[in-house]
Amino acid sequence: MGKITFYDGVKEIGGTKIFLEISKKRFFLDFGMNYKKRNLFFEEYLNPRVANGIGDLYFLDLIPKIKGLYRKDLVKFIRQEGVEELGDGKEKDFVDGVFLSHAHFDHSGYITFLREEIPVYTSKITETILRAMEDVSVTQFETSIFKFIRRPAVKTYKDPEYYGTHNAVNISGKLTFNSVNVFSYPVDHSVPGAMGFVFTGNEGAIVYTGDLRLHGKHAKDTEDFVENARAFKPKILIIEGTNLRGENKSSEKEFWTEEKVYERARDVIKKTTGLVMADFSIRDVNRFMTFYNLAKENKRKFVITLKDAYLLNAMHNAGMGVPSLNDPLIYVYLKKKKTGTYDMKKDYSEKWIKKLFELNIKTVKASDIRKNEGDYVFVMRYWDLQELIDLRPPKGSKYIHSSSEAHSEEQEIDEWRMNNWLKKFGLYPREHIHASGHARKEDLFKIVSEINPEIIIPVHTEHPEEYVNKFGSKVKIVEEGETISF
Numbered sequence: 001m002g003k004i005t006f007y008d009g010v011k012e013i014g015g016t017k018i019f020l021e022i023s024k025k026r027f028f029l030d031f032g033m034n035y036k037k038r039n040l041f042f043e044e045y046l047n048p049r050v051a052n053g054i055g056d057l058y059f060l061d062l063i064p065k066i067k068g069l070y071r072k073d074l075v076k077f078i079r080q081e082g083v084e085e086l087g088d089g090k091e092k093d094f095v096d097g098v099f100l101s102h103a104h105f106d107h108s109g110y111i112t113f114l115r116e117e118i119p120v121y122t123s124k125i126t127e128t129i130l131r132a133m134e135d136v137s138v139t140q141f142e143t144s145i146f147k148f149i150r151r152p153a154v155k156t157y158k159d160p161e162y163y164g165t166h167n168a169v170n171i172s173g174k175l176t177f178n179s180v181n182v183f184s185y186p187v188d189h190s191v192p193g194a195m196g197f198v199f200t201g202n203e204g205a206i207v208y209t210g211d212l213r214l215h216g217k218h219a220k221d222t223e224d225f226v227e228n229a230r231a232f233k234p235k236i237l238i239i240e241g242t243n244l245r246g247e248n249k250s251s252e253k254e255f256w257t258e259e260k261v262y263e264r265a266r267d268v269i270k271k272t273t274g275l276v277m278a279d280f281s282i283r284d285v286n287r288f289m290t291f292y293n294l295a296k297e298n299k300r301k302f303v304i305t306l307k308d309a310y311l312l313n314a315m316h317n318a319g320m321g322v323p324s325l326n327d328p329l330i331y332v333y334l335k336k337k338k339t340g341t342y343d344m345k346k347d348y349s350e351k352w353i354k355k356l357f358e359l360n361i362k363t364v365k366a367s368d369i370r371k372n373e374g375d376y377v378f379v380m381r382y383w384d385l386q387e388l389i390d391l392r393p394p395k396g397s398k399y400i401h402s403s404s405e406a407h408s409e410e411q412e413i414d415e416w417r418m419n420n421w422l423k424k425f426g427l428y429p430r431e432h433i434h435a436s437g438h439a440r441k442e443d444l445f446k447i448v449s450e451i452n453p454e455i456i457i458p459v460h461t462e463h464p465e466e467y468v469n470k471f472g473s474k475v476k477i478v479e480e481g482e483t484i485s486f
């Protein structure tokens, strides 16, 4: 008999942690950070104490309480408090691997806490993106997966014991674990490298969609996944439902395709005489290409921050079809750092930045852009807003917000703060131009009908009941922590 336990991320968006036991093999399907639950207790300046290992997360119920799952350097902190529930980190063979669907932290983040020997099965692209993000940021306690600091961090970084790692196993196609086969298929989502999975064992086939859509540039990938999944005549389909809004609300307005984003942004940029600022994640390759092509069309230079440049270079080298840093259009923006005087030796001494400079990148400073702001499209985000002080965009400049709208209280506060910045610099209201990374309701229903499973289990949604309205008793709404047998 097989079992699936839904530890997290069921009636909410993100934090997915699904435990699958099939033909004596045990896997996690994603092990994400649950932003919503985390935000109940923490915010920017109130964080889990790294000096308490996994203790803060344990006592606040932000991680599932499973023996033998977590790193031994972390569990020892709660053992010293007399808690043995998570074991001592020496238990063997609790889980055979984590299958990571894509490079978003709500699916990947908390893999960092898992025992070091647990392999991370994921696409080469997902690994590349996550590693590049780890290279450019200070090692994060909660989201550094492939290279993390062992706790307590008493040794120096030169000591080989200082860092720990999780090994990635790049997958595509079929993988076999005794009598279990795992088939992975690319699906279309707002980050490249996303995958859906089919697990087959003696008990039947289980399908997990991860996050996906049918209206993106690579809709064909999702279609192929659906067709392949259908052929297994699956017992259970675990499917996301981000865009279900409840009460049969139609969300048509939001359902823009990337082509529509292109057209709308083209109209805006054409009319803009000053600086164009575009706010989107560099990991969203389709969006990147939309704005890059629009910059080209409008004879503007395309400016990205140092961190984005590092990521772009990694994505270019991995063959993701994005331009190289030597592309004549691409300029890298230098922020004021350390001395604040743009001292190339003192201010930009990080290893990863030095690597970038070796690639002969073209750099610009705010003062260069200020000379003719109409010559540039600048990719910036919320945490780059201080640059507005140096850029002082002239009248006729535009801020294009091109990622999802706020859907939590924290995000609404951030949006309020962003609007204050935009008002201060004459950029309010911003243009909102975006195509969702998730399938619209009609497409989700189409995917379910085509795969035609015996049982449908919605995850990653605030409105699983919409699946019930459509598919009736075939839908099983699960509670957090619930186990289903099959």
Ligand SMILES: [Zn+2]
Binding pocket: 013, 014, 104, 106, 107, 211, 460
């Ligand atoms: Zn997600």
Ligand SMILES: [Zn+2]
Binding pocket: 102, 104, 189, 211, 437
């Ligand atoms: Zn996602």
